[in-house]
Every structure is written in structure tokens, then in C-alpha cells.
Amino acid sequence: MRKIPQQLIPLAVLFIVLLGVLVVARQLFVPKTFGDLGHYRATAVDEVAAQPAAYAGYRVCLDCHDDIYQRKQLSSHAGLACETCHGAAAAHATGESDQLPTVPRGRDHCQLCHGYNSARPTGFPQILSNMHNPGEACVKCHDSHSPRMAKGNGECSACHQMIANQKAVSSHMSLDCTDCHTVPIDHATQPRVVQALKPNSEETCGKCHARGSSAGAEVARIDMAEHGGRYLCWECHYPHLPEAKL
Amino acid sequence: MNIAMALQSFFTELPSVTGYMYPNEYELHWSVLIVVYPYLTGLVAGAFILASLERVFNVKALQPVYRLSLLTALSFLLIAPLPLLAHLGHPERALEMFLTPHTASAMAMFGFVYAWYLMVVLLLEIWFDYRQHIVRWAKEKKGALKWFYSLLTLGSTDLSEKALAFDNKAGKIITIIGIPSAFLLHGYVGFIFGSVKANPWWSSVLMPIVFLFSAIVSGIALMLLVYMVSSMLRWKTINMPCVNKLAEFLFYAILVDFSLELLDFIQRLYESEESIHILSQMISSRLFISLIISQIILGTIVPLVGLGLARFGRMPDEMRRMIYLMAALLVQVGIFATRWNVVIGGQLFSKSLRGLTTYKLEMFGIEGLMTAIILMVMPFIILFVMTKLLPPWSEGEKDIPVPPKPHATQVGQEA
Numbered sequence: 018m019r020k021i022p023q024q025l026i027p028l029a030v031l032f033i034v035l036l037g038v039l040v041v042a043r044q045l046f047v048p049k050t051f052g053d054l055g056h057y058r059a060t061a062v063d064e065v066a067a068q069p070a071a072y073a074g075y076r077v078c079l080d081c082h083d084d085i086y087q088r089k090q091l092s093s094h095a096g097l098a099c100e101t102c103h104g105a106a107a108a109h110a111t112g113e114s115d116q117l118p119t120v121p122r123g124r125d126h127c128q129l130c131h132g133y134n135s136a137r138p139t140g141f142p143q144i145l146s147n148m149h150n151p152g153e154a155c156v157k158c159h160d161s162h163s164p165r166m167a168k169g170n171g172e173c174s175a176c177h178q179m180i181a182n183q184k185a186v187s188s189h190m191s192l193d194c195t196d197c198h199t200v201p202i203d204h205a206t207q208p209r210v211v212q213a214l215k216p217n218s219e220e221t222c223g224k225c226h227a228r229g230s231s232a233g234a235e236v237a238r239i240d241m242a243e244h245g246g247r248y249l250c251w252e253c254h255y256p257h258l259p260e261a262k263l
Numbered sequence: 264m265n266i267a268m269a270l271q272s273f274f275t276e277l278p279s280v281t282g283y284m285y286p287n288e289y290e291l292h293w294s295v296l297i298v299v300y301p302y303l304t305g306l307v308a309g310a311f312i313l314a315s316l317e318r319v320f321n322v323k324a325l326q327p328v329y330r331l332s333l334l335t336a337l338s339f340l341l342i343a344p345l346p347l348l349a350h351l352g353h354p355e356r357a358l359e360m361f362l363t364p365h366t367a368s369a370m371a372m373f374g375f376v377y378a379w380y381l382m383v384v385l386l387l388e389i390w391f392d393y394r395q396h397i398v399r400w401a402k403e404k405k406g407a408l409k410w411f412y413s414l415l416t417l418g419s420t421d422l423s424e425k426a427l428a429f430d431n432k433a434g435k436i437i438t439i440i441g442i443p444s445a446f447l448l449h450g451y452v453g454f455i456f457g458s459v460k461a462n463p464w465w466s467s468v469l470m471p472i473v474f475l476f477s478a479i480v481s482g483i484a485l486m487l488l489v490y491m492v493s494s495m496l497r498w499k500t501i502n503m504p505c506v507n508k509l510a511e512f513l514f515y516a517i518l519v520d521f522s523l524e525l526l527d528f529i530q531r532l533y534e535s536e537e538s539i540h541i542l543s544q545m546i547s548s549r550l551f552i553s554l555i556i557s558q559i560i561l562g563t564i565v566p567l568v569g570l571g572l573a574r575f576g577r578m579p580d581e582m583r584r585m586i587y588l589m590a591a592l593l594v595q596v597g598i599f600a601t602r603w604n605v606v607i608g609g610q611l612f613s614k615s616l617r618g619l620t621t622y623k624l625e626m627f628g629i630e631g632l633m634t635a636i637i638l639m640v641m642p643f644i645i646l647f648v649m650t651k652l653l654p655p656w657s658e659g660e661k662d663i664p665v666p667p668k669p670h671a672t673q674v675g676q677e678a
Binding site: 024027031035047051056135136 | 365390430
């Protein structure tokens with residue numbers, strides 16, 4: 018019988034030891050039910066199933082908040098479940114907790130979907146947070162259960178898209194074009210012949226910005242008699258984006 | 264709000280995306296670390312295949328780099344999985360692929376390919392090749408080194424002629440096994456990319472072959488570099504027949520590799536699937552520097568011309584060595600660019616074929632440039648230590664002749 022070369026013996030021992038370590042490690046570390054159902058630990062399924070449910074599902078919300086649900090279903094948010102915005106509400110639904118579901122009133126939550134991202138489909142409503150009414154809560158202008166653009170200027174933006182884009186991210190976004198411009202009805206069909214009129218006095222701006230106007234408290238007020246002298250407002254301020262410094 | 268600030272924030276928030284990207288393609292998931300990984304495994308496979316030329320195919324001119332190639336392959340192999348582990352973020356889970364092997368997952372099976380290559384091919388071959396020296400060093404050295412070498416002998420101290428003949432035979436058999444293993448190791452990396460059917464930049468049956476040949480190119484170029492630099496650092500003369508042979512193999516390997524890549528390119532153009540427009544757009548914009556400049560011009564054509572002139576033209580050895588060194592460096596740049604173009608390029612265009620995104624390489628952080636550099640430097644540190652413990656240098660190397668010192672008075676006169 019041929020003698021086994023000496024160097025093969027320690028090598029064989031080494032490989033057998035390594036294999037042994039692998040077998041022992043498998044015995045010690047591989048869970049008993051691993052592979053019963055697939056390439057995972059079968060008992061993990063029971064463990065996951067035994068976890069308490071944090072989310073109730075939208076059908077539970079329907080029992081008490083049917084009116085809101087119906088309104089939402091007619092809007093572009095129809096596909097969103099209640100708990101997408103209001104958080105897990107199982108404890109609220111079962112009465113286990115007195116704590117009401119959260120209501121996102123800040124600006125961050127809506128931006129998860131509506132913050133500008135070039136990867137989003139064209140036409141999907143998106144904003145740049147620091148340019149779109151900075152500091153204002155989304156719900157101040159938008160109803161999240163029936164969301165739409167705060168005010169539509171669809172007819173004008175068909176031709177004046179650039180101005181509409183600027184105005185849409187300005188503090189004047191809630192104004193209609195016709196609040197400042199006089200637009201004859203034929204302007205839409207013969208825009209070059211029948212032109213829309215620009216305001217020719219300071220009174221147009223003064224409707225909101227004069228002292229004593231009925232506009233909201235956040236609107237800047239000035240003394241119309243003193244401010245600007247002989248200049249008209251739009252000679253210094255750009256009305257479609259008043260935030261811009263000219 | 265200041266309009267300048269608003270515009271600035273608008274542009275910083277707006278990423279460099281042109282056209283349309285799906286939301287999950289907007290940022291790249293496979294970073295520079297996934298570029299480093301095939302680059303390192305390619306060097307391993309290439310260095311080993313080079314070693315096999317001497318051992319199996321009896322190319323005697325390559326004898327001075329044979330052992331150095333094996334040690335280089337081992338040094339790079341030890342680091343090769345680290346980029347993957349750093350990228351995945353749970354290194355401890357890597358071992359689970361051995362405990363619960365998933366035969367349907369190519370990535371999980373790679374663990375076994377890696378283990379086979381490390382344990383059965385490289386370590387065994389190095390052990391058989393060095394055994395007689397290890398036994399001798401275990402007897403000659405003192406202190407901790409004596410213990411180290413004694414441990415490495417694994418108790419096998421037989422240095423009889425028969426035992427040495429067996430070592431030699433075993434080494435040869437392992438090298439023969441090692442060649443398909445090296446092909447498998449790096450072919451696998453190409454296979455992983457080539458089998459992603461949804462990605463037209465990757466999905467190609469030529470991918471494993473192209474990867475393999477580029478691995479051979481990078482491995483030979485690396486050995487040319489390591490051998491020349493290590494000889495210079497040790498103040499030893501460079502064995503010209505050896506570097507000439509390396510340069511010759513490198514020249515042929517680049518030629519084959521370039522032809523294969525060109526073939527792949529021409530076939531894609533001819534096939535002209537719906538993806539061709541976005542891919543052309545990507546090549547001419549996002550990948551222009553890394554593909555056209557770095558990979559094709561600097562990494563392929565310039566070294567090819569340089570090597571051709573230096574190897575087959577007439578010029579002094581000094582000049583020849585200089586060109587070899589430059590060509591080998593450029594090849595490394597080219598092969599790294601190849602890996603970059605495959606990994607990063609495959610993620611830059613949208614699967615909608617309608618848009619391109621941009622990869623922003625971060626400086627620090629686990630997926631950053633610094634990590635990549637550290638991972639690419641580490642094999643050289645390991646190699647340095649290994650060459651100290653297991654010197655791969657052939658006997659009879661000559662010192663570089665030192666020019667005689669000028670006479671003191673002459674120095675004074677010159678000054």
C-alpha cells in the first residue's frame with residue numbers, strides 16, 4: 018500500500034476540523050424551524066402575527082367619520098388611507114387610548130408627497146417649500162380631505178404660464194388675476210386686439226395694503242399718501258412676486 | 264425672502280436630473296464601494312492567472328513574479344469582500360450564508376466560491392510552494408518568528424526529495440484547479456451584472472467574458488507595477504526578460520479585451536434596441552470622461568501604443584521600463600474606469616429610458632471616497648507584511664550598481 022504523504026495529514030485534519038466547526042455552528046445557530054416553510058425561520062411568522070396591530074385600517078374610521086371619508090373619496094386623495102396622515106390609530110379606534118390620532122398641521126408632512134422632486138410625474142402638484150408661502154401651514158389654504166389648488170387661474174395661465182408660476186409661489190398666490198387686471202371678455206379670443214388692462218393707480222394695491230383695509234393682519238400696510246411719492250407701486254414692487262427685490 | 268437666497272436654495276435642492284427618473288432611481292444605491300469590489304476581485308483573478316502562466320504553462324521568464332503574484336492575489340482577496348460588507352452595513356450577517364446556504368441566490372453562492380478560492384486554491388498553493396522554506400525558517404529563526412513558522416508548517420516537516428516532489432506536484436494540480444476557479448471568481452462578478460435582464464447597460468452574455476479579460480489585463484498590469492516598484496524600493500535590478508514578457512502579455516491581453524468590448528459595443532449599436540438613445544446620451548454626457556477619456560483613450564489606446572512601441576520597438580531599457588511603468592499605471596486607471604462605467608453607468612439612466620441622474624461621490628462616510636481609497640491601499644500594506652514573512656524574491660537578484668562618488672575636490676570645484 019502506498020504511504021500517504023506526510024503533508025496531507027495535517028491538511029486533512031485542518032479541513033475536517035473546519036468542516037466540524039461548520040456543522041457544530043449550524044447545529045448551534047440555525048433555528049430549528051429554519052427552512053420548514055421557505056428560506057426563513059418558520060416560527061417568525063407566528064411571532065409577527067402575534068404582534069399587536071397598531072393600524073386600524075380605513076374601514077374602522079368609516080364608522081364614525083363617514084362624512085370626511087366620503088368627501089375624501091371624491092378628491093385626488095381618494096387613494097390615501099386615513100392613517101397615512103393621521104398615524105396608527107388602532108388604540109383610538111378600540112378605545113384603549115384617550116389620545117387622539119395626530120393631525121399634521123406643519124409643513125413637513127405634506128411635503129413627503131408634494132415637496133419638489135424631479136422624479137415625480139409631470140403635473141403632480143409639487144412645491145419648493147422655501148418659495149411657496151414660507152412659514153404658512155399647508156392647511157391654511159388647502160383642505161387635505163378635498164385638496165385642490167388654493168385658487169385656480171386656469172384660463173389666464175394657459176397663455177401666461179410663466180407669470181402664473183411666479184405668482185403661484187408668491188404671497189399673492191391666492192389673488193385672482195382679475196383682482197388687479199381688468200380683462201375684457203374678448204381678450205381670451207382676440208388677445209392682441211383686445212388687451213387686458215393693468216391697474217393705473219395705487220388704489221388697486223391699496224385695497225389690501227392701505228392702512229385701514231380689511232385684509233388679513235399678515236398683509237403689510239403702508240401709508241398710501243406718504244409711501245413711494247410720485248411713483249406707482251409696480252415701479253418698485255413686482256406684483257407677481259412681491260418678495261423679489263428689484 | 265431674498266430672491267438670491269431663494270434661487271440658490273432652489274438650485275441646491277434641485278439635483279442634476281435630466282428627463283424623467285423613477286423615484287427609486289433618483290439616487291444611486293450602488294456606490295463607489297461596489298466599483299471597488301469588482302476592481303479588487305479582478306486584480307486577484309488576474310494576478311493568479313499570471314502566476315499560473317509560470318506554473319502550468321511553463322513561461323520561465325515570469326519566474327521572478329510567480330510567488331509575488333500569489334501573495335498579491337492573496338492580499339487583494341483578503342480585502343475584496345470588505346467593500347461589500349461596508350456597503351451592506353451588517354458584516355456579522357455575512358457568515359449566515361455559510362450556515363444557511365441559499366442555493367437560488369447567486370450572491371449567496373459567491374460566499375462559497377470565495378471560500379473555495381481562498382482556502383482551497385490560494386492558501387493551499389502558497390503553503391505547498393513555501394513549505395520547504397517555512398520548515399527551514401522554523402528551524403533557523405528565533406523567538407516569535409520561530410513559533411509563527413512552526414505553526415505554519417502544520418507539523419509537516421518532511422523535506423525528503425519525495426516530499427518536495429509531492430509539494431511541487433500538488434502545487435501544479437492546485438494551479439490547474441485554480442485557473443477555472445479564478446475564471447469562476449471573476450466571471451461570477453460579470454455574471455451578476457450580466458444577468459440583470461431589466462438593465463440594458465448590464466444585460467449581456469458577454470459581460471462575464473469581458474470582466475474576465477479586463478481582470479487579466481488589470482492583474483498583469485498590477486504585477487508589472489508591483490514587481491518594478493518593489494525592485495526599485497529594494498534597490499535590485501529589474502529582470503528585463505521578465506518585464507518584457509509581462510509587457511508582451513499585457514499588450515495581447517489589452518488587445519483581446521479591447522476587441523471584446525468593441526464587439527459588445529458594435530453589437531449593441533447594430534441591435535439598436537429601444538435603450539440605445541438613452542445609452543448614447545449617457546456615454547456622450549455623464550460617462551464622457553470616465554468612458555471615452557479614461558477607459559478608452561488613457562486606459563486602453565495610449566498603453567496599447569506605448570507597450571507596442573516599447574516592447575517591439577528599439578529603445579534603451581531605461582526608456583522601456585519607464586514606458587512599461589506608465590502604461591501599467593494607465594491600465595489601472597482604465598480598468599478602474601471600466602468598473603466605474605459598468606457599476607455607476609448602469610444606474611445613471613432611468614429604466615423608463617427617459618432620463619439621466621447624477622452620482623454624487625461623497626468624500627467621507629462609509630460609502631465615500633476615503634473608504635474606497637483606504638480599501639484600495641490596504642492590500643498593499645498586507646502585501647508588504649507578507650513579503651516580510653514569506654519573501655517571494657528569487658535568489659540571485661543583483662543590486663543596482665551604485666555610481667562611484669565624485670572626488671571631493673571635484674565636488675568643491677563644481678560647487
